[in-house]
Amino acid sequence: MNISEAARRSGLSAKMIRHYETQGLVTARRLENGYRDYAEADLAVLRFIRHARALAFPLDDVRRLLALWRDRNRASADVRRIALDHVAALEAKAEAMQAMAHSLRHLAAHCHGDGRPDCPILNELEKNP
Amino acid sequence: MNISEAARRSGLSAKMIRHYETQGLVTARRLENGYRDYAEADLAVLRFIRHARALAFPLDDVRRLLALWRDRNRASADVRRIALDHVAALEAKAEAMQAMAHSLRHLAAHCHGDGRPDCPILNELEKNP
DNA sequence: GATGGGGGTTCCCATTGCGGGAAGGTCAAG
DNA sequence: CTTGACCTTCCCGCAATGGGAACCCCCATC
Numbered sequence: 001m002n003i004s005e006a007a008r009r010s011g012l013s014a015k016m017i018r019h020y021e022t023q024g025l026v027t028a029r030r031l032e033n034g035y036r037d038y039a040e041a042d043l044a045v046l047r048f049i050r051h052a053r054a055l056a057f058p059l060d061d062v063r064r065l066l067a068l069w070r071d072r073n074r075a076s077a078d079v080r081r082i083a084l085d086h087v088a089a090l091e092a093k094a095e096a097m098q099a100m101a102h103s104l105r106h107l108a109a110h111c112h113g114d115g116r117p118d119c120p121i122l123n124e125l126e127k128n129p
Numbered sequence: 130m131n132i133s134e135a136a137r138r139s140g141l142s143a144k145m146i147r148h149y150e151t152q153g154l155v156t157a158r159r160l161e162n163g164y165r166d167y168a169e170a171d172l173a174v175l176r177f178i179r180h181a182r183a184l185a186f187p188l189d190d191v192r193r194l195l196a197l198w199r200d201r202n203r204a205s206a207d208v209r210r211i212a213l214d215h216v217a218a219l220e221a222k223a224e225a226m227q228a229m230a231h232s233l234r235h236l237a238a239h240c241h242g243d244g245r246p247d248c249p250i251l252n253e254l255e256k257n258p
Numbered sequence: 259g260a261t262g263g264g265g266g267t268t269c270c271c272a273t274t275g276c277g278g279g280a281a282g283g284t285c286a287a288g
Numbered sequence: 289c290t291t292g293a294c295c296t297t298c299c300c301g302c303a304a305t306g307g308g309a310a311c312c313c314c315c316a317t318c
Contacts, residue, residue, distance in 0.1 A: 119205035
């Protein structure tokens with residue numbers, strides 16, 4: 001199957017697939033004319049990548065997860081460590097963003113939000129320290 | 130004051146300050162030798178930027194907030210809108226990340242995490258659709 | 259045979275917000 | 289005069305794509 005069908009069937013874009021190839025996550029057989037040719041097994045890899053990316057695993061992690069996936073002698077502990085490290089990163093970022101959102105919501109709640117110029121949001125931003 | 134002192138006193142890096150200048154957020158007087166020269170008023174702008182960035186406002190928003198800040202005839206409604214739009218974006222991203230973290234934590238909780246190869250995390254990633 | 263259309267390919271640029279580092283000007287102290 | 293600590297501009301790299309150019313391939317139709 002050509003790249004656009006692989007894209008359609010994997011839920012990725014052709015651009016993404018080529019990019020993942022440059023990053024060493026997938027490889028494709030090449031036809032005589034240079035076209036990439038994907039087998040069902042490749043499709044499984046592409047779907048794996050899509051699922052991992054949907055969970056926001058960086059490509060580096062995806063590469064490691066793929067290696068473990070292919071390794072019949074893997075230790076599930078290795079998979080788990082990658083996942084939990086990623087979870088920690090996600091939660092740290094999410095909490096930081098929630099905290100920022102909270103502060104801003106609080107400031108916005110005290111802002112008239114009308115034609116008058118005074119605004120606690122700007123007051124906060126212009127504070128000295 | 131030169132750029133490194135402005136950096137120290139604003140809590141930004143010299144690199145950041147130059148970058149903000151290319152993005153039209155700050156301007157600095159130039160000495161005869163081409164060096165940037167900052168006044169106290171510039172420092173206030175730099176601190177404003179730092180506070181806004183600490184709340185993760187994109188530079189485009191910071192530019193708009195600065196314009197409103199300088200505008201004595203601003204409507205606080207405009208400031209509020211920028212802030213609340215940003216809050217919405219922050220919360221959307223944060224919630225998406227929390228959701229991913231939750232799914233992964235759930236999967237990891239069912240993973241032995243020992244030397245055995247079977248792992249619900251990989252099972253999830255290799256699913257068909 | 260020529261042409262058109264719809265594939266494919268590679269490669270470069272832009273995004274966002276910086277950091278690193280090179281190449282070179284400037285200035286004060288020793 | 290040299291050293292060192294500033295400053296300047298400019299280019300590269302990051303992460304993960306999207307957009308688009310320039311060009312190749314193949315098939316069908318005129």
